[in-house]
Amino acid sequence: MRVILxxxxxxKTFTLHRLNQRKIIxxxxxxxxxxxxxFIGITGKSGAGKTTVLKCIYRTxxxxxxxxxxxxxxxxxxxxxxxDVQQIITVRRQEIGYIAQFLRVLPQMTALDLVVETLLAxxxxxxxxxxxxxAMLRHFxxxxxxxxxxxxxxxxxxxxxxxxxxxxIKRPRLLLLDEPTAALDEQSKAPxxxxxxxxxxxxxxMVGIFHxxxxxxxxxxxxxxxxxxxxxxxxxx
Amino acid sequence: xxxxxxxxxxxxxxxxxxxxTQCLALTGPAVxxxxxxxxxTIIACAGIDLDVYAGEIIxxxxxxGSGKSTLIKCLCFDEMPDAGEAYLQNFAAGQTNxxxxxxxxxxxxxxxxxxxxxxxxxxxxxxDSSCGGNIAEKLIAADWYHVGKIRTRAKxxxxxxxxxxxxxxxxxxNFSGGMQQRVQIAKAxANNPPLLLLDEVTTGLDVSVQAQILDLIRQxxxxxxxxxxxxxxDFAVIRMLTERTLVMKNGRVVESGLTDQVMEDPQHAxxxxxxxxxx
Ligand SMILES: Nc1ncnc2c1ncn2[C@@H]1O[C@H](COP(=O)(O)OP(=O)(O)OP(=O)(O)O)[C@@H](O)[C@H]1O
Ligand SMILES: Nc1ncnc2c1ncn2[C@@H]1O[C@H](COP(=O)(O)OP(=O)(O)O)[C@@H](O)[C@H]1O
Ligand SMILES: [Mg+2]
Ligand SMILES: [Mg+2]
Ligand SMILES: [Zn+2]
Numbered sequence: 001m002r003v004i005l006x007x008x009x010x011x012k013t014f015t016l017h018r019l020n021q022r023k024i025i026x027x028x029x030x031x032x033x034x035x036x037x038x039f040i041g042i043t044g045k046s047g048a049g050k051t052t053v054l055k056c057i058y059r060t061x062x063x064x065x066x067x068x069x070x071x072x073x074x075x076x077x078x079x080x081x082x083x084d085v086q087q088i089i090t091v092r093r094q095e096i097g098y099i100a101q102f103l104r105v106l107p108q109m110t111a112l113d114l115v116v117e118t119l120l121a122x123x124x125x126x127x128x129x130x131x132x133x134x135a136m137l138r139h140f141x142x143x144x145x146x147x148x149x150x151x152x153x154x155x156x157x158x159x160x161x162x163x164x165x166x167x168x169i170k171r172p173r174l175l176l177l178d179e180p181t182a183a184l185d186e187q188s189k190a191p192x193x194x195x196x197x198x199x200x201x202x203x204x205x206m207v208g209i210f211h212x213x214x215x216x217x218x219x220x221x222x223x224x225x226x227x228x229x230x231x232x233x234x235x236x237x
Numbered sequence: 238x239x240x241x242x243x244x245x246x247x248x249x250x251x252x253x254x255x256x257x258t259q260c261l262a263l264t265g266p267a268v269x270x271x272x273x274x275x276x277x278t279i280i281a282c283a284g285i286d287l288d289v290y291a292g293e294i295i296x297x298x299x300x301x302g303s304g305k306s307t308l309i310k311c312l313c314f315d316e317m318p319d320a321g322e323a324y325l326q327n328f329a330a331g332q333t334n335x336x337x338x339x340x341x342x343x344x345x346x347x348x349x350x351x352x353x354x355x356x357x358x359x360x361x362x363x364x365d366s367s368c369g370g371n372i373a374e375k376l377i378a379a380d381w382y383h384v385g386k387i388r389t390r391a392k393x394x395x396x397x398x399x400x401x402x403x404x405x406x407x408x409x410x411n412f413s414g415g416m417q418q419r420v421q422i423a424k425a426x427a428n429n430p431p432l433l434l435l436d437e438v439t440t441g442l443d444v445s446v447q448a449q450i451l452d453l454i455r456q457x458x459x460x461x462x463x464x465x466x467x468x469x470x471d472f473a474v475i476r477m478l479t480e481r482t483l484v485m486k487n488g489r490v491v492e493s494g495l496t497d498q499v500m501e502d503p504q505h506a507x508x509x510x511x512x513x514x515x516x
Contacts, residue, residue, distance in 0.1 A: 014502070016509070017505070017506030017509050017510075018506065018509055018510055018513070055501070055502075059495060059498060060495070060497045060498055060501050060502065061498065061501065061502040062494075062498060062502055062504065085481060085494055085495055086239075086240070086290070088495060089293075089480050089481070089495070109452055109455070117455070117459055120459045120460075121459070126460065
């Protein structure tokens with residue numbers, strides 16, 4: 001099987017200059033490998049460093065040391081910890097998706113436009129993009145009457161599904177999920193779980209943070225527990 | 238092969254004053270000042286490097302007086318830099334420093350290759366000449382002569398900027414602030430520039446109007462593929478619009494990188510302070 005992501009000795013320390021150069025450890029000595037189509041779960045207490053690992057991979061955080069080798073379909077093997085900004089921008093537009101807990105939206109952009117925009121950024125043509133976006137919104141069961149509405153008024157579940165639609169439409173090679181269900185009630189979690197199972201079946205590689213293990217036990221291939229910034233592989237219940 | 242930037246700026250300097258040999262050493266973020274203590278010269282911009290790639294929006298943030306507007310003014314030839322070079326990919330194959338060409342060529346570049354939108358509509362528009370007249374002025378400067386074609390193009394631009402067509406012959410001075418900005422944007426787009434410079438274009442507008450203008454800016458970038466430099470002291474605006482950001486302080490670029498990284502994991506003490514104070 002092909003390795004999509006190989007994280008080696010990843011460390012991230014934040015330096016707070018205004019607080020007398022105080023150092024805060026985000027994560028340290030993180031090692032793991034993800035193969036194509038696998039789903040890696042990360043669990044751990046609040047503040048343990050889960051988000052830090054994900055954000056280092058997406059390069060929202062600049063890793064302090066270590067390497068994050070991503071097998072890019074377009075650029076070959078690249079170390080995300082070292083890549084220049086243009087490389088990261090390309091890889092984000094084309095191959096890596098990040099789904100956060102909350103949807104970040106332009107206040108005056110419709111749900112449809114939001115999804116269309118992702119495709120335009122990738123270089124697709126307008127008409128084709130609109131068609132695909134409609135199909136995606138349908139797939140994620142967002143009612144058609146909401147397509148031309150502004151998402152900031154959507155319910156938590158609708159926002160999340162839109163979030164997934166936007167991240168999935170570019171068919172990312174690697175999808176990073178940071179507690180996408182944290183804001184949802186039990187009932188709204190089921191469709192998300194179904195979607196993740198479906199994505200996995202279609203071969204999408206994922207690294208996801210979930211606080212409840214029950215939620216991911218059906219999909220997860222390896223589960224890492226993170227504690228005080230360090231990774232430990234734990235069995236799957 | 239690596240993509241070449243649309244605009245490449247190297248070591249741009251702009252000072253107000255006679256200057257001395259110590260100006261650069263005695264000013265900057267480290268001493269938190271842009272005024273040379275030896276000669277009182279204001280170092281508005283120093284050592285600025287900037288690359289803008291085709292179709293991207295790049296953000297410039299910084300506190301008041303950090304040099305953002307000065308940089309924009311140098312790029313559109315409103316001001317002449319004291320030192321530095323800039324190259325435009327679609328001018329002389331990107332081989333000629335645009336600061337060093339004749340003033341006639343500079344005017345040509347401004348008219349054909351750039352669009353500028355100012356914070357203050359007074360600077361970008363004649364408020365007492367019609368909306369269509371303002372757009373025509375830019376088109377004529379860009380060598381459009383056919384009256385019928387100019388009028389058609391003006392209507393097309395009103396549509397693009399979501400201004401009502403029936404306002405074509407009205408005077409911008411009777412428009413709301415948001416509408417005046419739309420007219421400025423329509424005018425800036427008239428010559429189909431590959432690069433648009435926007436200096437604090439939503440500052441002072443109320444929140445919902447601001448949101449409409451931001452939305453328009455995004456659509457222009459997405460649909461027309463025009464690259465932009467967006468200046469703002471508002472991080473929320475920069476975050477919504479850009480993938481890359483430069484942070485300025487005391488005339489210098491103190492940090493640059495992916496917008497989300499600059500905001501969530503700022504590396505420099507100045508940026509950390511700036512972000513904390515601007516959040
Ligand atoms: N024509 C001028 N003559 C003298 N000093 C000037 C001139 N224009 C700008 N400056 C000075 O240069 C510095 C940078 O000004 P600039 O207008 O570029 O700031 P800015 O970053 O755009 O600020 P703001 O956010 O307030 O618009 C300031 O100290 C300003 O006072
Ligand atoms: N941008 C940041 N700046 C400074 N410290 C941070 C930042 N992000 C996270 N941290 C710190 O790093 C540690 C790990 O945080 P995080 O990865 O968010 O934890 P988790 O996602 O596991 O709850 C915490 O001590 C947190 O306060
Ligand atoms: Mg977290
Ligand atoms: Mg200014
Ligand atoms: Zn001096």
